[in-house]
Amino acid sequence: MAGGAMHEGFLRHARFRWLKIALWSSLAAVVVYLLADIRPQPNGGSWYGYLTGTIGAGLIVWLALLGIRKRAITPGSWSLKAWTSAHVYLGLALLVIATLHTGFRFGWNVHTLAYALMLLVIASGVYGVVVYTILPTALSANREEMTQGQMIEAIAAIDRQLRDAAQPLPRAEADLVLAALGEGLFAAGLRQRLTGRYPDCATGHAIAVFSQGGDGDFARVAALLARRQTQLERMRRHLRLKSLLEVWLYVHIPTTIALMAALTAHIISVFYYW
């Protein structure tokens, strides 16, 4: 994961060139909307509606092309960074243009469905920009130079020691350790990963019992469990940050594809029943 500086990079690209273009386009759209005399009330079927509709549909297709474009990294004024910068700001301008296209008329129909999907895509995109700006710093701070493989290996090493150390323990205590060892590192569902809360953590339960005291084998196992807990927490924070960085794509990308379908249905249907 690249650092925050790169992400500032695409937002500030070329001294906010695309922010300016997006702002001016939105402003122009608003001014024309206010000046245009659309009878009896603004709607997608007026000349203004067709104009903003065409621009909006074109924008949506172009914005979606980032998914293809990003696979080829090229430098220059059409570098991936420039493209991403334009993607973010024009995506926000789309919010203005498409909203004016609707004339603020909504209903339970395929047209509003397309609009709602677009809102979802834009909202998830905004979330993505925000987390890409904020989270990478926290992610690298949490990692402390460890790679993901090292995190797994650290826990595996503790687990090996734990398994040996627990051999002399009676059944009940051995079961606690066994449960802790048996806890899959990546078994947690989406909610646990996003919140970072694991109320049924077996390592935590084992620690609760072993910390009540004891010596010899007990003390060794207790110490190992505490070390396991520390590593586990780092790993879970790492997973949480990674999930937060990634989860929006599960909304942004499938919804974009769904939006293309809804947009197709919207355009064909309005002309089918013209």
Next chain:
Amino acid sequence: MAYRLRQIEFTADGRRIVRDRDIARDAITIGRDAGNDIHLPDLALDPLHARITRRDEHHIAVAAAGTLGFTLDGANLPAATIDTRSGGELGFGGYRIAVGQEEDGATLLTIQRQGPSPGETEAIDEKRSFTLAGIMPSRRVIAWVSVLLILALFLALPIASHLLRAPGPQGRVIGDASWNPGPLSLAHHGLKDHCEACHVKAFVAVRDETCRTCHKDAHDHAPPGQLAEARLVPFLGGHLPNWLTHGFSKSGTGACADCHVEHQGQKAMVAPGSGACVDCHGDLKARLGQSRLEDASDFGTRHPQFRARIVTIPETRTFSRISLDAHPRENSGLAFSHQLHLDPRGGVARMAATIGAAKGYGSRGLQCKDCHHRGEDGVRFAPITMPRDCEACHSLAYDQVGGTFRQLHHGDVAQMEADLSAGDLHHPVVSGAVVSGRNRPGAFGVGGVYYSDFTAGPGGGDLAQRALSKGGICGECHTPRMVNGRLGVVPVTLVSRYLPDGLFDHYAHRQTRCEECHAAQHSTSSADILLPRIQQCRSCHLGEDEHKAKVPSGCVLCHAYHPSPLVRGRALWDVGMGAR
């Protein structure tokens, strides 16, 4: 008989290490504790997990020491006996112990670790595990499922249903409700489940002829050629090309749907604002050179003076539209003075007061309403008729037989001539000898009601001719003329609508006194046009967007796009007086 424990292990590079150890006892122990004969360091096992006891030469018994059992050939058991000749596989946690018999008769127990024991780290797909890919459904699958759902429900279903529906009105289209951009207006609400009633052909905008299948009596605003010419949009000295305004199967400007926009909500259909009118009428002279209409764009600031439609040649009932600014004079064929009839101190007032309640007159003389009665629509006035509105004073009685008065037939000159020349007058209605002191020129009163003088004059003479002469019972109001060699009068045409292209609602103005707009009390001649000028209307009515006006007024307050009887009703509303 001994037990031969054969431990099989693998080094990191996969090399197999086999160690044999013999135990010459009948009973051995298995467990996690290092003191067991078979030490299996697996936390899933008890410190002392099971015992193996020899039964005879070929049989051993396995029994769990605690509550946890073991598996024999996959089956979970607390105790079992095994024939060492046929053998078996015991399972303890992550370990397998194969039971068999060596050639020297020793019982062979082959101990082998089977894969990782619970809790041991398995090979981890690092890339996948650290992302959500491991726990979320595939993005591709989500995307494709939603694409297919959306296209199927909102595109394929309605289109297929539209194409395959039964012909005729019973054929329904399924799923097109999702295409409806907004509720239909109240008038079209019944069509809400029949999109195809208006959207007849795919990819073709709603056509005027479709509207006309129901709206058969919607009239054109003007001749189609003129309309088309006026609607060309001026652009850079020429016109915008047609394909831009009519292209792509769009109906284009002037189509019904251009003004009557549907799907705007379940309410009365939104009336087009003045803008739609001003599009053409704002610069009609430029668009339509031959038009006699002046440009109009705002009632308060840019609207021509009213042009009254008045009778100029009564004999032929010829009308002319003349601006009120030109001080037009009308010739309706009737002589009448509003001033004479409305003067509160004049003879008419006293006569009306005398007749009084019998005819609905008040004590203060004639009022407007005594002759101008409200019409059935409440918007305008009923046409004036002689018997109802004049005859109370202008009696047509000419002879008295007993207690009955014989009357002339109004509107029938030949009958009048016949009646008066019949020579069978019993008691001709006569002179002021009966009642005196209430004369007016050429009129006499009998029993409180006024009569004309139908006695033959000293030199005899034709009563009919006398009636038609100036001052006679007919000639007092009518102009005599010869029609095909016979006596007659010039036909009377009383205009009920001077402004036929506008809709003026008298009912809406009922709180205004008549004389505020109509200067009737000063009019001595029926030639006067008693209409207010536009300046007077503007004291209340200004343009649609003039919010300071008492009544901001758009075009459609007075005008209608489609001529209808209510608005443009010459044929229905202009009624000649001749036959009344």
